[in-house]
Amino acid sequence: MQSGIGIHQRVIEEFETMKIRKAGLVRRKLLRLNLSKDEKCLVVDEDYVAQQQTYRDGYQQLLSHLKPDTCCILIFDLCYDTKDYLSKDDLVLILWCPDGASTKKKMQFSTGKTAVKDKLKGFKLDLEVNSLDEIELSILADKLGGSNVVKIEGVPV
Template identity: 40%
Template sequence: MDCGIQVKDSVVEAFNLMKIVSRKSEQRRKFLCLRVSDDDRYVIVNEEFDNEEFDNVKKPSEDDFLKFLSYLKSDCCCIVIYDVCYETTNSLVKDDLVIVNWCPEKAPAKQKLQFASAINIVKTKLQGVKATLQFNSMEDVSRSAVAEKLGKDVVKVEGVKVEE
């Protein structure tokens, strides 16, 4: 289903900065929250969460996962690009970009339909994503759900052990 929504160039530019910035850098964007524009024509950066601050991502932090949760409102859909840090069973620490499509049950029906279509457009435009996650309620969101999409050998997400 194509809803006619397009991805603004500013979204692609912000995403590319997340990818391009040296992984050795301590300062880079950890999250990019997207929404549909008021005229229903574009996927844009959500200004409410875009304060141009870059997060210190040298060390994984449980606070990063909690900050991610703060982007998820109970009555509003959004797409969050999350630069998640995780550890594997052989003690390799990695970070990869994931797309989280958040469509809570309390969101307006029109908005849910828009995001169901917009997520495919976003995935096509934003190349270099490890995984896409779909969450519809806070009960769905967990470190283990994120770990499952990143690979079967993931034991920690943002420095915290994944519960089985």
């Protein structure tokens, strides 16, 4: 790839499964990507797979993956409700590069995000955040549809 960071095939497969809306299909709510040990490609971060089932609140689950000194890329299946009584599910790509992370990691993940956008299609939002206040519910609501969004992950905005 041009970016120098590849995408592991499992990431592609998991992402495609997240896009499928079919009754009875068990799919992930959130996919956390990290660099492989050789730092050549993005892989599914297995350390966080078990954590998937421990949260009832999807927004809190999302926040739990954002560590103050560790970069990551998150693909999140975001549920939200509108004033028109519509419930929507959209995939959101989040690049998390906190101030406490090393410059090298920030650069690697920024490059990795470009690779993800080139390879995986279907994101409603593409966010780059460095602190938790950049991903508050009100900010997400504004980016999803402004004042038309009334709930995100069941939480009133």
